[in-house]
Amino acid sequence: MVEIVPTPEMQASQDLRQEQEAEQITRIVAGEKNLFHDLIRPYERRIYVTAFSMVRNAGEAEEIVQETMLKAYRSLHSFRGESKFSSWLTAIALNEARACLRKAGKSTMVFLDEEGDDGEGACQPFQLRDWREIPLEMLERNNLAGLLQDAIQALPEKYRTVFVLRDVEEMSIEETAHLLGLEPGNVKIRLHRARMMLQKTLAPLVQQASPSQRGMWAFLRRRP
Amino acid sequence: MRIDCKEAWDALSAYLDGEIDPVLRAEIERHVQFCEVCSAVLDSTRNILYLTADDRVFELPGGFRERLHAHIDEMLQQDSP
Ligand SMILES: [Zn+2]
Numbered sequence: 001m002v003e004i005v006p007t008p009e010m011q012a013s014q015d016l017r018q019e020q021e022a023e024q025i026t027r028i029v030a031g032e033k034n035l036f037h038d039l040i041r042p043y044e045r046r047i048y049v050t051a052f053s054m055v056r057n058a059g060e061a062e063e064i065v066q067e068t069m070l071k072a073y074r075s076l077h078s079f080r081g082e083s084k085f086s087s088w089l090t091a092i093a094l095n096e097a098r099a100c101l102r103k104a105g106k107s108t109m110v111f112l113d114e115e116g117d118d119g120e121g122a123c124q125p126f127q128l129r130d131w132r133e134i135p136l137e138m139l140e141r142n143n144l145a146g147l148l149q150d151a152i153q154a155l156p157e158k159y160r161t162v163f164v165l166r167d168v169e170e171m172s173i174e175e176t177a178h179l180l181g182l183e184p185g186n187v188k189i190r191l192h193r194a195r196m197m198l199q200k201t202l203a204p205l206v207q208q209a210s211p212s213q214r215g216m217w218a219f220l221r222r223r224p
Numbered sequence: 225m226r227i228d229c230k231e232a233w234d235a236l237s238a239y240l241d242g243e244i245d246p247v248l249r250a251e252i253e254r255h256v257q258f259c260e261v262c263s264a265v266l267d268s269t270r271n272i273l274y275l276t277a278d279d280r281v282f283e284l285p286g287g288f289r290e291r292l293h294a295h296i297d298e299m300l301q302q303d304s305p
Pocket of ligand 1: 228229230232255259260261262263
């Protein structure tokens, strides 16, 4: 999330949502099973996106969501509300996604490169001299969405996970740190690395992908 | 305090998240006014983050919600939480 600091109103509505969820959960566990549909509805999209960002395969991502909801339902009685329900769901989905990657032998040895590279620096952006806002129509026309998905998928797993939780799911630094069992400082460093890597991959591609539009804008600017 | 490009890059993420000390923030803003490289790096990174948050980048497959809730219905009939 970019430059959004929660206002007291946002905080209040979040607290209300958490209270409502706690009540829903109590009722579901007490037997009103069908409320489970409503409980997960606000999160099904982001759980899918998280799963998809991890495995980059729509069918597998969908299975992960189904499995996540199944596991969440079966252990709902043990949910204590120490974390947000949404974070709890995400944690289950991440585990499922990792299991899926491991099964497919796609696991990027997470712990091998764990040591020593959370330090400062060593990450340079792509140095361009001119950047115009990417118009939203370009998203569809030039398959920017695909480029972005590929670039996220290509991030080493420890950076990708942090990026997905923070910039795709829009969790706070603290929530992300709590969920991954990291220090907030480490989350910030990994997030910074991930963003710089994406900038480095995507900025040159986007520049190449939009020559005609850039030309058109230049033409428009020259007119009196 | 005067920062160089490298220092501006290192603080970029914190700057975009608004989690930055006000002195450094002012320095970055001053720096990007005359440094076109950092200005473009900042804009491109910010733009990529906006795109990431755009719902159209990650579209749900057709029928996703229907399948999910049908699956949940099946589960609800068999299981208890
Ligand atoms: Zn600079």
